[in-house]
Amino acid sequence: MTLTPDAAGVFPIAPTPFNPDGTVDWTSTDKLFAFYDGIGSNGTTVLGIMGEAPKLEPEESIGIVKAAVKNMPGKPVIVGVSAPGFAAMRSLARQSMDLGAAAVMIAPPPSLRTDDQITGYYAQAVEAIGTDIPFVIQDYPLTLSVVMTPAVIRKIVTDNPSCVMLKHEDWPGLEKISTLRKFQADGSLRPISILTGNGGLFLDFEMERGADGAMTGYAFPELLIDVVTLQKAGKRDAAHDIFDTHLPLLRYEQQQGVGLAVRKYTMMKRGILGSDAQRKPGPGLSAAAKTEVDYLLARVAKGDPRAKV
Numbered sequence: 001m002t003l004t005p006d007a008a009g010v011f012p013i014a015p016t017p018f019n020p021d022g023t024v025d026w027t028s029t030d031k032l033f034a035f036y037d038g039i040g041s042n043g044t045t046v047l048g049i050m051g052e053a054p055k056l057e058p059e060e061s062i063g064i065v066k067a068a069v070k071n072m073p074g075k076p077v078i079v080g081v082s083a084p085g086f087a088a089m090r091s092l093a094r095q096s097m098d099l100g101a102a103a104v105m106i107a108p109p110p111s112l113r114t115d116d117q118i119t120g121y122y123a124q125a126v127e128a129i130g131t132d133i134p135f136v137i138q139d140y141p142l143t144l145s146v147v148m149t150p151a152v153i154r155k156i157v158t159d160n161p162s163c164v165m166l167k168h169e170d171w172p173g174l175e176k177i178s179t180l181r182k183f184q185a186d187g188s189l190r191p192i193s194i195l196t197g198n199g200g201l202f203l204d205f206e207m208e209r210g211a212d213g214a215m216t217g218y219a220f221p222e223l224l225i226d227v228v229t230l231q232k233a234g235k236r237d238a239a240h241d242i243f244d245t246h247l248p249l250l251r252y253e254q255q256q257g258v259g260l261a262v263r264k265y266t267m268m269k270r271g272i273l274g275s276d277a278q279r280k281p282g283p284g285l286s287a288a289a290k291t292e293v294d295y296l297l298a299r300v301a302k303g304d305p306r307a308k309v
Contacts, residue, residue: 003076003103003134005164007193008212009042010228011078012221015264016051016064018277024060026067028274033071035272039222042213043076044068045105047092049143050217050260053080055279062095069100076102078136078215084109086128093129104129105167107138108146115152122156122163131162136215140169140197150179154189167215169197174209181210199254200224204243207231219253219266220246222306245303249296261285262293269297269309 014036017028036044046068047053047061056064068077079096081104083089093104106125112118126135137156141147148156148170157163170176173196183189195215196206203214204227214224223246230239253262264276265285278284285293301307 001074001076001100001102003078003136003164003193005191005193007043007076007165007195010213010221010224011043011045011076011195011215012036012041012224013048013050013197013215013217014044014046014064014068015217015260015267015273016047016053016056016279017273018052018275018279020275020277022277022279024056024063025274026063028272029064029067030071032267032272033068036221037072037075040225041072041075041221043078043102044072045078045080045215047080048105049080049107049140050263051080052260052279052282053082055282058092061092062099065096065099065101078103078105080105080107080138081129082107082109082138086125089125090128090130093133097133103134103136103164105136105138107140107144108148110145112146115149115155118146118148118152119155119159123159126160126162131160134162134164135160136165136167137163138167138169140167142169142171142198150176150183153180154183157189157192163192165193165195167197168194168206168211169216171198171202173198174202174205177206177209177211199250199259200227201250201254203227204231204240207239208236217260217263218246218250219263219270220249220304220306223304242304246300246307249293249300249307252293252296258283258285258289262289265290265293266297266309271309 017025081093197216267273268276
């Protein structure tokens with residue numbers, strides 16, 4: 001299975017489950033991907049920024065890929081392969097594809113500043129991993145500090161036929177989605193899948209601007225599936241209603257620095273993860289923050305029973 005430009009739906013970004021001692025919790029890892037599969041996710045993405053990928057040993061990274069492929073049979077698994085050097089990127093990319101992954105995701109290094117540097121980097125990355133591997137552009141300027149204009153994205157897509165998807169995480173980014181779809185409409189950009197991130201914080205309107213779905217984390221990925229499904233069915237008000245129910249927790253989870261801790265704590269309370277541990281270095285939640293999350297969960301539960309944990 002390989003990823004194609006018509007990919008759509010929800011691909012949850014998987015956190016890496018750890019035991020309190022910092023070892024990978026393989027039991028929770030299997031459970032997590034089985035959960036994603038069971039709720040109707042269209043695929044998943046592993047070893048992303050929220051997956052604590054830089055903290056993993058190479059064999060652990062491969063183990064995560066194997067677990068995702070095994071527990072989500074028949075569904076595409078995208079693997080984050082960003083690395084300081086192309087040798088490591090190529091090794092992980094090709095091993096992952098051999099294990100059954102559908103594509104890889106490549107983020108630009110923070111050192112890139114000019115348009116030529118950005119497009120040149122992706123050309124070199126594709127040369128390194130091989131043109132036979134479908135890849136996803138990760139556009140996340142808030143964290144990576146690399147600004148890609150719609151024209152730069154269009155050039156990367158045009159120059160590299162193996163590019164099949166944009167992971168769109170610009171903020172604000174609604175106009176960027178509209179511009180890319182206009183490029184597609186006027187024939188200057190071939191069709192490409194656009195899945196959005198930022199914890200789903202703008203998913204309600206991103207779908208209306210032309211996104212194909214979401215590739216992000218949130219402690220309730222079912223909510224992401226609901227919004228995407230309802231918007232595609234033309235049920236705008238229903239999509240916004242369920243989105244608004246979760247918005248306070250979505251917002252809280254998007255705090256810089258502690259967002260992953262919030263997500264893992266909530267998923268632990270839901271019984272999806274055995275622990276909310278992060279591998280060091282990584283901030284935990286204070287007692288006050290946990291109380292706030294518990295309060296928000298109780299409030300969300302008034303409109304969505306799935307939040308009763």
